[in-house]
Amino acid sequence: MVHLQIHQQYARIGLNIKDPAIRLHTSHPRLEMKTRPGQLTMESPRPDLHIDQSKCFADAGLRSPEILRDYIASQALSDFMEGVGEVVSEGDALAQITGTSIADIAATCLDTNYVFDAKAIPQQRPDIRFDIYPVKIDYQPADADVRLRQGRVESNLERGKVEVYLRQKNYVEIRYAGENYNTVA
Template sequence: MIPQIQIQQVFGQIGIRYSPAHWEIHTRQADLTIDAPAAELTIHTIPGRLDIDQTEAFADEGLRTPLEFSKHQAALARQAAAQGVADTADWGQRFLHIEQGDPLPQWVMRYRDHQRQFAPQLVPRPFSVKIHYQPGHVDIKAHVQPVRVSAVTHPVEVEFQPGSVHTYLARAPQLRVISPPMAALADVRA
């Protein structure tokens, strides 16, 4: 038998460790200013007009118009005032001469026959009162000011760490040579 040399080989192993790249991006919030001036509002009002004509209603009842009735009442009041002044002056003269025996109760009773005049209540016939209404007008004007927006931005801060690859020896390569025993070699020589 021929002696043989044995060779045992174990391959080496290389390990790879990978670290990914790292990004960080920072920015501060922008400073935002909004300026909105108040709107200018102008309101112009023209009032409505209401006309009520009762002339026909008073004429239907045989009455004077309110203006004519007021003038007539004023004339009667002036006449009553003048008569009252005259009566008072007359009674004053009598009062000075009490010794003449004028009785006081007659002076008081002079108002017994005083007549009061009242304006009669008027219930007009339908549609005899003319009513005309002219509506008013409201004019509104608004002047809106523009809104001003101002923004102050801040620079962006970027941090970057590149990725890395690390290699390492996971298992060292081995080569083992086993020689035949010496006795086996001696047999071969003989």
């Protein structure tokens, strides 16, 4: 019987692995905006109010300054003429030797009849009117100036690597483990 010892070692490989890497550098997009707000200008002229109360004043016996001036001037002229006439007639009456006396002239002045009349004034409404003006509107719309600065992506790819190397060699060792006999047959 032959005794052999066989000792073997398998080959081993080693791996150097470098993972792939991607490096990204980004600059974000920016939106630059300049705005001017809208402007609204409104001008509203107030209405003009016209009130004509001349009819009401006429009912109360009041007059406008022009009419009152003319009325007073004519009334003064008429009163003056009437007063002159009375003085002349009184003088004529006193110039007569017989007839009226000063007492008679005074008595005629006392015979004045007064008429009292009550009524509500004014009897007519005042004339009221409005002049209305439209609203003036000036509108300037808003304005926006928009600029987009685009973002960028810079990429740097480092490729992965796999290096294979022999870490342990394979071998087979065969030994005779027994007695050595020299036999010849």
